[in-house]
Amino acid sequence: AVRLAESGGGSIQTGGSLRLSCAASGYTGTFGCMGWFREAPGKEREGVALIRSDRTTRHAGSVADRFTISIDKVNNILYLEMNNLKSEDTAMYYCAAARTHFDVDVFNVRMWQFWGQGTQVAVSS
Numbered sequence: 001a002v003r004l005a006e007s008g009g010g011s012i013q014t015g016g017s018l019r020l021s022c023a024a025s026g027y028t029g030t031f032g033c034m035g036w037f038r039e040a041p042g043k044e045r046e047g048v049a050l051i052r053s054d055r056t057t058r059h060a061g062s063v064a065d066r067f068t069i070s071i072d073k074v075n076n077i078l079y080l081e082m083n084n085l086k087s088e089d090t091a092m093y094y095c096a097a098a099r100t101h102f103d104v105d106v107f108n109v110r111m112w113q114f115w116g117q118g119t120q121v122a123v124s125s
Contacts, residue, residue: 002026002055002114004095009119021097022078022116032101035110036069036080038091038121045094047107049080050077058106063089085123092118 008020013046020036030048035050049059049069057069068081078095096109 002097003065004097004114004116006093006116006119009093009121011122011124012085014086014123014125017081017083018032018085018121020082020093020095020119020121024076024095024097027097027114030073031097031099031114033098033106033112034071034078035098035106035112036078037094037096037107037112038089039094039118040088040091041056043091045109047109048093050106051078052101053060060107079102082121085121087123087125090121090123092120094118115118 003025005023036048051057051069068082070079073087096112097114098112
């Protein structure tokens, strides 16, 4: 079975940095897309960043100048480097994967087949 295991969350002050990791296992082949989503209390899950099998990326506008997604294909680990964290970044962060490579509606949760359990990020002043 496919497993996505996130790590690296925690509590941090405004302006700080964190790096989230997602270790993928149990999938034969290459995911078309891997990405990060987040869900804050009382809000819908939203897309943060994705990376496709050709290494092209997309970041949500709210984080584009602060967050960077990357992947270690040798070890099947997805990363999210988060800098200059703000209180509005507080959320549960989820790793996600999709079988296919897609270019439209990329942050629609229904496009993604596999999800991790999440890692909590709490940003305070």
